[in-house]
Every structure is written in structure tokens, then in C-alpha cells.
Amino acid sequence: MADTAIREAICRFGRSLFERGLTPGSSGNISVRLDDGGWLVTPTNASLGFLDPARLSRLDAQGTLVSGDAPTKEVPLHTALYQTRDAARAVVHLHSTHSVAISMLPEIDPLMALPPLTPYYLMRCGQTALVPYHRPGDPAVADAIKGLAGKYASVLLANHGPVVSGDTLEAAVFAMEELEETAKLYLLLRGLNPRHLSPQQVDDLVKVFGLTLPDHSDHH
Structure with a gap:
């Protein structure tokens, strides 16, 4: 995809996410890795609803x-x-409510933040890790x-928001939307003892769709 098309796609998806209330104000950011190893990323203090393609930040492979x-x-x-997931070509980070x-x-398992509620959650997000709180922009979050170790495409930053990587921008956005809907389902069903x-059934999805899920066999 040409540079111009990528810029327009970032702005289009950003506006869509913003207009549906998935990230308020100037919160959230989107990046796409380019063929030369550099990347395009949304600017600081920019609302995803009002991005200008020409003003997106263009970084080189060193992040300059x-x-x-x-x-x-x-x-x-x-x-x-990007450094831990070789297949990642886009990253979306939002402050979506659910x-x-x-x-x-308090009950969230850091290695499996959400249970296997739906097939599309596993197909789009895999499983989701929860990492401890760090202030926004803190290098320690890296x-x-x-x-x-690159095992998770979707991660929750405690008290902050989700971050999802995908092999395309569209895939990362769709995975982020699926994560938010699954979080909403979890909250709706919390305390009701739902069927997971x-x-x-999880093994069947892994086999049919070629999913790669983290191994938690030694966890509990």
C-alpha cells in the first residue's frame, strides 16, 4: 500500500473509532509499520476523529x-x-470504556484477562494479557x-486501556473492536455464571483456523 493510502486509512479508521465513542478526546493512537522499517503514527494530543493525513508523524527505523x-x-x-511480534504491521491503542x-x-488473570466467551474473540484477539499500571508514555511499559515475549497480540494496560497489534491495520482495528465487545460481554455476564x-471447542477453533494461543498448561 502506498504511503498516501496508508495515511488515509489511518485517518479513516481513527475517525470511525472516535465517532463510535471507542476513544474519547485526544486519547488513543494508531501506527503502521512501513516496508523500509520506519512507521507512520498519530501525533501527540491529536484526536483520532480529526486527523490530518499530511501531519501524521513519520518515524524512521530508529524511531526518529x-x-x-x-x-x-x-x-x-x-x-x-513491533520488536516482539514479527508479524505485526499495525498497532492500535485506545481508551475504550469496557x-x-x-x-x-481484581479477579482478572494477567495471562488470560478474558475467558473464551466467543469464537471471534479467539479468532481475532487470541488471548489477552494484563500488564501492571505504568503512567502513560513511561518507557517501562515497553x-x-x-x-x-511476543505471545500476545492483545494486551490490557491496567487502569489505562487496550493495545492490539495486527498483520494489517484493518486486522488490528477489527481485533480491537472484538476485544472491546468481549469486555462488554464479560461485564454484562459477570456474576451470572455464563457458559464459556x-x-x-477452543481446540477445534485452533485446529480449523490455525490459531496460535499462549500455553497456560503450567499456569494454574
Whole structure:
């Protein structure tokens, strides 16, 4: 995809996410890795609903600003996902309400923040890790992401918001939307003892759709 088309896609998806209330104000950021190893990322203090394609931050492979406005302070977060997930070509980070809510609940398992509620959650997100709170922009969040060793495409930052990587921008956005809807389902069903997908049903999805899920066999 040409540079111009990527810029327009970032703005289009950003506006869609913003207009549906998935990230308020100037919160949230989107990046796309380019063929030369550099990337395009949304600027700091920019609303995803009102992005200008020409003003997106263009970084080189070392993360240095080449053109455009100053980048989001969450660059370390995006960098960590790109460094640990070779297939990642895009990263989306939002402050979507239900995902943030989940990240604050005491019962959440850091290695499996959400249970297997629906097939599309597993197909789009895999499983979701929860990393401890760090202030926004803190480089330490990159170390927390790197500690997951690339096993997770979707991560919740405690008391902050979700971050999802995908092999395309569209895939990352769709996975983020699925994560938010699954978090909403979890909150709706909390305390009602809902049926989750069984281990056999999960195994079937893994087999049919070629999913790669983290191994938690030694966890509990």
C-alpha cells in the first residue's frame, strides 16, 4: 500500500473509532509499520476523529521523527510490540470504556484477562494479557510488553486501556473492536455464571483456523 493510502486509512479508521465513542478526546493512537522499517503514527494530543493525513508523524527505523507533527508519547509501547511480534504491521491503542473497566477488576488473570466467551474473540484477539499500571508514555511499559515475549497480540494496560497489534491495520482495528465487545460481554455476564467455550471447542477453533494461543498448561 502506498504511503498516501496508508495515511488515509489511518485517518479513516481513527475517525470511525472516535465517532463510535471507542476513544474519547485526544486519547488513543494508531501506527503502521512501513516496508523500509520506519512507521507512520498519530501525533501527540491529536484526536483520532480529526486527523490530518499530511501531519501524521513519520518515524524512521530508529524511531526518529522524519516529518510531520511530534508523535504520540506512546511510541515505546508501539515499538515494543513491533520488536516482539514479527508479524505485526499495525498497532492500535485506545481508551475504550469496557476494556479499561476490565483492566481494573481484581479477579482478572494477567495471562488470560478474558475467558473464551466467543469464537471471534479467539479468532481475532487470541488471548489477552494484563500488564501492571505504568503512567502513560513511561518507557517501562515497553519492558512489560517485551516480557510477554511476543505471545500476545492483545494486551490490557491496567487502569489505562487496550493495545492490539495486527498483520494489517484493518486486522488490528477489527481485533480491537472484538476485544472491546468481549469486555462488554464479560461485564454484562459477570456474576451470572455464563457458559464459556469448552477446551474442546477452543481446540477445534485452533485446529480449523490455525490459531496460535499462549500455553497456560503450567499456569494454574
